[in-house]
Amino acid sequence: MMKFTQSCRIHEKKIYRNEALFYSDQALDDKTNFKTFIKGAYKYLGQSYPKFFKMDRLSKLGFIAASVLFSDRVLSAYAPEEIAVVMANRHSTLVTDTKHCESIKNREAYFPSPSVFVYTLPNILVGEICIRYGFKGENAFFISNQFDQDFMYQYANLLFQSGETKACLVGWVDYKDEADYSAILHLLET
Amino acid sequence: MNQLIEQLKVQIIQQLNLEDVEPQEINEDEVLFGGDLGLDSIDALELIVLLEREYGIKIKNQEEGKEVFVSVRTIAEFIDQNS
Numbered sequence: 205m206m207k208f209t210q211s212c213r214i215h216e217k218k219i220y221r222n223e224a225l226f227y228s229d230q231a232l233d234d235k236t237n238f239k240t241f242i243k244g245a246y247k248y249l250g251q252s253y254p255k256f257f258k259m260d261r262l263s264k265l266g267f268i269a270a271s272v273l274f275s276d277r278v279l280s281a282y283a284p285e286e287i288a289v290v291m292a293n294r295h296s297t298l299v300t301d302t303k304h305c306e307s308i309k310n311r312e313a314y315f316p317s318p319s320v321f322v323y324t325l326p327n328i329l330v331g332e333i334c335i336r337y338g339f340k341g342e343n344a345f346f347i348s349n350q351f352d353q354d355f356m357y358q359y360a361n362l363l364f365q366s367g368e369t370k371a372c373l374v375g376w377v378d379y380k381d382e383a384d385y386s387a388i389l390h391l392l393e394t
Numbered sequence: 395m396n397q398l399i400e401q402l403k404v405q406i407i408q409q410l411n412l413e414d415v416e417p418q419e420i421n422e423d424e425v426l427f428g429g430d431l432g433l434d435s436i437d438a439l440e441l442i443v444l445l446e447r448e449y450g451i452k453i454k455n456q457e458e459g460k461e462v463f464v465s466v467r468t469i470a471e472f473i474d475q476n477s
Contacts (some may be wrong), residue, residue: 254432318447319411319438370432379439 206364210391212273217241221272238382248274260300260323263332266377269334269387279371283341286370288363289330289355292346293378296326313335341369348390351376351388358393370394398470409444410437422466438463451476
């Protein structure tokens with residue numbers, strides 16, 4: 205039987221861990237952009253992970269959500285292969301897709317960026333979290349209109365029933381623009 | 395050469411999104427890969443794009459890339475010899 209043990213929620217420049225306010229931007233006005241907010245959260249967490257700055261905004265959002273969720277919880281009781289990650293969002297990697305598209309539309313100045321291109325699939329967000337925390341279990345990324353918790357839990361339950369998964373990070377990480385982004389991560393364990 | 399080295403440091407920081415690194419923090423003789431900057435294979439590709447876009451220079455093969463991308467100074471010398 206799986207149970208919900210940890211959570212993180214991010215929206216409107218506020219981060220909640222287990223529904224308690226964990227971090228909010230000090231300058232809560234419209235001039236504070238996502239870049240400032242997410243970098244502030246990174247500093248607040250005391251992270252030292254230079255690759256963070258190379259990630260696209262979707263991956264930064266998911267990475268910070270996972271970092272908050274695991275900031276007071278280490279999954280050392282499980283083997284790397286026993287920890288699964290199942291995510292979903294609505295806008296996939298639309299912002300990065302558009303950025304990549306802009307870089308290749310002019311045939312006279314055709315300089316696609318490798319570091320942009322690698323973020324044109326949403327499951328790289330799962331990869332970034334798995335690399336950071338050493339998870340090697342099952343993973344999946346779904347595209348849907350909204351966070352369908354019942355579906356996600358049902359999928360996680362199937363993984364638990366397989367016997368190979370002992371913990372599963374389930375979540376929604378979506379980035380459309382500066383004003384429209386959200387992350388919801390739940391840790392499920394047996 | 396010194397001006398080119400300083401220009402390269404700024405361009406590398408911008409191209410590789412090294413947000414917390416200042417140009418003066420990069421030692422032009424320090425190895426780029428395997429050093430403190432934490433660069434990876436994607437960064438190597440970005441440096442190839444940087445050379446082509448900013449200086450019109452193409453890296454011919456992997457071996458040449460290994461020789462050129464040792465440090466900021468070796469990149470600057472390569473640009474100086476090929477532009």
